[in-house]
Amino acid sequence: MQCLKCGYDFVPGQRECPLCHEDEKGRGGKFGRVLSKTEELLLVFFLGSMVFLVLLQIFLRNFYHSGIIGGDELVRHLVLWIAFFGAGIAARSSSHVKIDVLTKFMPDGLRRYADIAVNLFSCLVCVILVAASIQFIHFEYQGQTHSSFLNTPLWVMAIVLPLGYVILSIRFALNSLSGISSMIQGNKQ
Amino acid sequence: MTIALIGLILLMAALGAPVFVVISAFAMVGFYATDIPMAALVVDTYNKFASSPVLYTIPLFTFAGFILAESRASVRVVDFSRAVLGWLPGGFAIVALAVCAFFTAFTGASGVTIIALGGLLYPAMIKELYPDKFSLGLLTSSGSLGLLFPPSLPIIIFGVISETSITKMFAAGIIPGILLIVLLSIYSTFIGVRAKVVRERLSFGRIIKTGYVAKWELCIPVIVVIGIYGGFVTLGEMAALVVLYALIVEALIHREIRIRHLPLIMHHSMVLVGGILIIFGSALTLTNFMIDAQIPMIMLETMQKLVTSKWVFLIALNIFLLVVGCIMDIYSALLVVVPLILPIALSYGIDPVHLGIIFLTNLEIGYTTPPVGMNLFISCFRFNKPIMTLYRASIPFLLILLAGLMLITYIPWLSLFLIDFFGIQ
Amino acid sequence: EPKILFKLATIAPRGSYMMTLINEMDAEIRKATNNEVGIKIYYGGVQGDEKDVLRKIRLGQLHGGTFTGHGLGQVVSEIKVTELPYHFRNYDEVEYVRSVLRPTMEQLFEERGFVVLGWNEIGFVYTFSKVPITSIEIARQQKWWMWEGDELARAMFDAFGITPVPLNFKDVMTSLSTRLIDTASSTPYGAVAMHWYERFEYMNEHPTTNVQGATIVSQRIWNRVSPEYRQKIIDICRPYFARLSLHTREQDRKSIEVLKKAGIQIVPFDPGKNQERFNFIFETSVKARESLVGKLYSRELLDRMLVLREEYRTKHPDSHVEIIR
Ligand code: NA
Ligand code: NA
Numbered sequence: 001m002q003c004l005k006c007g008y009d010f011v012p013g014q015r016e017c018p019l020c021h022e023d024e025k026g027r028g029g030k031f032g033r034v035l036s037k038t039e040e041l042l043l044v045f046f047l048g049s050m051v052f053l054v055l056l057q058i059f060l061r062n063f064y065h066s067g068i069i070g071g072d073e074l075v076r077h078l079v080l081w082i083a084f085f086g087a088g089i090a091a092r093s094s095s096h097v098k099i100d101v102l103t104k105f106m107p108d109g110l111r112r113y114a115d116i117a118v119n120l121f122s123c124l125v126c127v128i129l130v131a132a133s134i135q136f137i138h139f140e141y142q143g144q145t146h147s148s149f150l151n152t153p154l155w156v157m158a159i160v161l162p163l164g165y166v167i168l169s170i171r172f173a174l175n176s177l178s179g180i181s182s183m184i185q186g187n188k189q
Numbered sequence: 190m191t192i193a194l195i196g197l198i199l200l201m202a203a204l205g206a207p208v209f210v211v212i213s214a215f216a217m218v219g220f221y222a223t224d225i226p227m228a229a230l231v232v233d234t235y236n237k238f239a240s241s242p243v244l245y246t247i248p249l250f251t252f253a254g255f256i257l258a259e260s261r262a263s264v265r266v267v268d269f270s271r272a273v274l275g276w277l278p279g280g281f282a283i284v285a286l287a288v289c290a291f292f293t294a295f296t297g298a299s300g301v302t303i304i305a306l307g308g309l310l311y312p313a314m315i316k317e318l319y320p321d322k323f324s325l326g327l328l329t330s331s332g333s334l335g336l337l338f339p340p341s342l343p344i345i346i347f348g349v350i351s352e353t354s355i356t357k358m359f360a361a362g363i364i365p366g367i368l369l370i371v372l373l374s375i376y377s378t379f380i381g382v383r384a385k386v387v388r389e390r391l392s393f394g395r396i397i398k399t400g401y402v403a404k405w406e407l408c409i410p411v412i413v414v415i416g417i418y419g420g421f422v423t424l425g426e427m428a429a430l431v432v433l434y435a436l437i438v439e440a441l442i443h444r445e446i447r448i449r450h451l452p453l454i455m456h457h458s459m460v461l462v463g464g465i466l467i468i469f470g471s472a473l474t475l476t477n478f479m480i481d482a483q484i485p486m487i488m489l490e491t492m493q494k495l496v497t498s499k500w501v502f503l504i505a506l507n508i509f510l511l512v513v514g515c516i517m518d519i520y521s522a523l524l525v526v527v528p529l530i531l532p533i534a535l536s537y538g539i540d541p542v543h544l545g546i547i548f549l550t551n552l553e554i555g556y557t558t559p560p561v562g563m564n565l566f567i568s569c570f571r572f573n574k575p576i577m578t579l580y581r582a583s584i585p586f587l588l589i590l591l592a593g594l595m596l597i598t599y600i601p602w603l604s605l606f607l608i609d610f611f612g613i614q
Numbered sequence: 615e616p617k618i619l620f621k622l623a624t625i626a627p628r629g630s631y632m633m634t635l636i637n638e639m640d641a642e643i644r645k646a647t648n649n650e651v652g653i654k655i656y657y658g659g660v661q662g663d664e665k666d667v668l669r670k671i672r673l674g675q676l677h678g679g680t681f682t683g684h685g686l687g688q689v690v691s692e693i694k695v696t697e698l699p700y701h702f703r704n705y706d707e708v709e710y711v712r713s714v715l716r717p718t719m720e721q722l723f724e725e726r727g728f729v730v731l732g733w734n735e736i737g738f739v740y741t742f743s744k745v746p747i748t749s750i751e752i753a754r755q756q757k758w759w760m761w762e763g764d765e766l767a768r769a770m771f772d773a774f775g776i777t778p779v780p781l782n783f784k785d786v787m788t789s790l791s792t793r794l795i796d797t798a799s800s801t802p803y804g805a806v807a808m809h810w811y812e813r814f815e816y817m818n819e820h821p822t823t824n825v826q827g828a829t830i831v832s833q834r835i836w837n838r839v840s841p842e843y844r845q846k847i848i849d850i851c852r853p854y855f856a857r858l859s860l861h862t863r864e865q866d867r868k869s870i871e872v873l874k875k876a877g878i879q880i881v882p883f884d885p886g887k888n889q890e891r892f893n894f895i896f897e898t899s900v901k902a903r904e905s906l907v908g909k910l911y912s913r914e915l916l917d918r919m920l921v922l923r924e925e926y927r928t929k930h931p932d933s934h935v936e937i938i939r
Contacts, residue, residue, distance in 0.1 A: 225674065225675045226673050226674045226675070228673040229673060229675045232666075232669055232670060232673060232675070233662065233666075236662050236663070236669065240663065240762065240781075240785065241785070242779075242781055242785050242789055242792075242794055243788075243792065352784060352787070352788060353788070354787075354788050354791035354792070355791070355792060356792055357791065422793075423793050423794045425794070480656070480660050481661075614790070614791045614812070
């Protein structure tokens with residue numbers, strides 16, 4: 001199959017593109033790798049459940065004129081979970097959409113400083129968003145709102161907001177740390 | 190203080206901070222000046238995602254598109270289109286345009302089309318004696334061609350933000366989308382004749398043979414259109430059925446996708462979806478601030494004083510979007526700008542569907558405008574060419590797309606004809 | 615600019631009669647409180663659906679809103695007792711019951727952190743559909759819109775054996791286009807104002823229920839208002855909302871004519887001819903009502919409501935049902 005990130009054609013037996021593989025796993029040593037694996041598994045689980053649920057709903061509606069109570073709500077929340085876990089993985093290899101007009105024309109040395117600054121800035125913004133979403137979850141918890149899917153409290157289904165921003169903050173922090181450490185190593189040599 | 194913060198955010202944006210971070214940071218500055226608690230930064234992200242009945246079609250359609258991109262579906266579709274169109278002067282270029290549009294309609298202008306099809310189409314074009322620069326320019330601009338066709342992801346997102354009927358939007362995009370392909374095809378024919386490219390003989394036998402091989406994939410657009418407009422299934426059900434269909438065709442019939450590869454395909458497609466939806470989420474945050482500060486209303490009042498004619502407004506809008514498209518990622522810009530512009534456009538009597546098509550055409554163009562156009566960078570990486578070459582290669586295509594934009598903007602009929610004719614709701 | 619600005623939100627569209635009234639009311643309040651209190655209101659659901667607005671009130675971005683029974687029921691679920699489907703025949707009957715229960719409801723709102731500025735009536739809602747719904751089997755085959763989070767509606771649909779599609783108010787129009795739903799309940803005015811009627815062909819003549827509305831403000835901001843002005847503000851607001859209710863009834867009557875002219879056919883439902891079905895519907899609504907005791911309202915409150923309704927019915931033995939002909 002063909003790698004959709006770089007176009008490299010790799011042997012069908014392999015599970016990942018050998019060119020993008022290292023980059024894909026992101027930075028941060030063992031912790032980073034465990035986090036990556038968990039994220040990937042969960043992401044696959046969320047999309048798989050979404051496909052399954054929607055197909056099941058079609059089946060139930062057309063053959064039994066019924067459906068899963070709260071199934072619609074669950075599917076909509078799954079979009080939120082997919083969005084945040086997908087975005088978390090995109091942060092690993094710095095593949096988020098950006099407007100980097102300046103860096104494209106910068107010398108390499110300067111660009112490394114810029115990278116560290118940008119990752120620290122992104123980390124800071126995400127940390128503020130973590131605080132904001134914890135506050136949001138707190139209000140939702142107080143409001144005692146429930147989904148009709150198994151009467152699950154909505155704050156549980158919305159917990160992906162703080163969780164997602166925590167993952168993003170960690171990724172940006174790891175990216176800036178690895179940027180700093182590689183620069184120190186570069187200076188030593 | 191506020192000005193210093195805005196300056197810092199702009200600097201970080203220019204240095205390459207992710208767009209969702211930049212937009213969220215602006216919303217933070219906005220809310221910082223008010224006494225509103227910070228939970229307001231995420232409340233609308235949650236509200237919209239948890240209530241939108243169509244947003245979940247985006248991961249589903251994209252997943253289906255990636256299944257197709259990963260299999261050898263592109264080879265089959267190219268072979269068939271070549272049999273049908275290859276005899277025209279510039280025929281293979283037209284094939285490339287049509288096939289790219291087909292794939293981009295599913296994967297969004299994410300660059301996946303360029304990555305997945307570039308390796309197949311670029312060498313073939315060179316082999317058929319198309320000029321190098323022309324081939325590069327064509328494949329780069331084709332990477333976003335198809336945004337106007339159903340079930341394109343930006344159309345769905347526009348429908349969600351503007352609360353416009355998505356079935357209407359899908360129908361509205363078809364004629365303008367074909368118009369752009371036709372304009373580019375005319376140019377390709379001109380180049381093809383001048384470069385004396387290889388022309389193939391028209392053979393009905395080959396059309397039938399290649400058509401038979403590609404039959405399952407060729408059915409997909411038919412299924413989508415009949416499903417949506419025939420009234421059998423809802424949009425969401427359609428999306429799930431397309432996933433199921435693509436899986437059956439590529440994994441069971443053609444056996445090109447192995448079950449063990451599915452997690453990787455899911456992962457790749459959902460990283461793309463996540464990257465887009467998180468920008469959407471941050472745009473909702475910024476919109477929440479703007480609505481709270483009643484900025485759309487203020488803008489509406491000022492615009493009504495300044496601009497009196499609908500046509501002048503449309504010129505101003507296009508110039509604005511083209512400038513934005515040059516300096517930044519226009520997709521994110523749209524997410525922020527649509528809520529502001531929509532009430533103004535409505536007050537000038539512009540159909541929201543037509544407005545949507547104008548936005549999407551600008552979006553399509555923005556992907557290839559220098560200096561910042563995502564497709565330019567992706568082609569640069571995929572074909573291993575210097576960015577300056579791609580800037581130059583894409584200029585003729587940009588000019589043609591601009592002409593198309595003018596037609597689409599000033600002839601609303603192009604966008605509204607199918608809706609009126611078939612009475613689509 | 616007033617010292618205290620009540621930031622309210624509503625799903626009612628800009629340019630509606632309510633906007634004119636609220637503007638007048640705001641001016642009067644500013645004058646009476648020496649510009650201490652003013653009202654700023656976001657129309658057209660720009661701040662989101664009613665439950666989204668409640669969420670924004672909870673976190674303090676907004677201070678209140680003009681809600682329908684749907685949003686009100688998420689704060690004080692007991693309010694649903696005066697919105698029970700197939701329980702009220704006409705405007706006077708439901709108004710009689712509500713007016714007696716109002717102080718109790720206001721007390722409950724106060725306990726949950728809100729002050730009621732004024733009550734208004736949204737009106738009787740009717741079922742709109744693409745096919746004439748003349749039997750329970752046909753009803754079960756339709757895709758019904760249910761306002762997401764409406765426990766009372768959920769119980770009703772459950773009792774009838776219908777699986778509804780839960781959606782926000784603002785997603786109804788586009789979902790009618792994508793065929794996610796094909797049946798919805800609305801007041802005649804709502805169906806016209808929201809252009810929903812363009813997607814329907816039939817309308818049942820018998821109303822399902824009567825929806826009420828109210829404008830509420832959170833105690834958090836209310837307590838900042840000088841005590842001497844509080845009663846004054848309420849006294850200013852109440853008559854405006856009473857006027858709004860009367861005007862809404864008038865608009866509903868006019869809208870029915872618009873609907874008929876637009877080709878909406880009215881599906882007759884004559885209890886005399888369809889006695890069995892009629893009984894089934896009413897028995898089912900009683901079943902749904904009973905299933906909600908202890909969840910939305912207490913047995914005590916329900917009984918009190920039923921006693922009040924009987925009181926009215928004995929006094930007015932010839933009272934009619936608000937059907938459309
Ligand atoms: Na693409
Ligand atoms: Na651009």
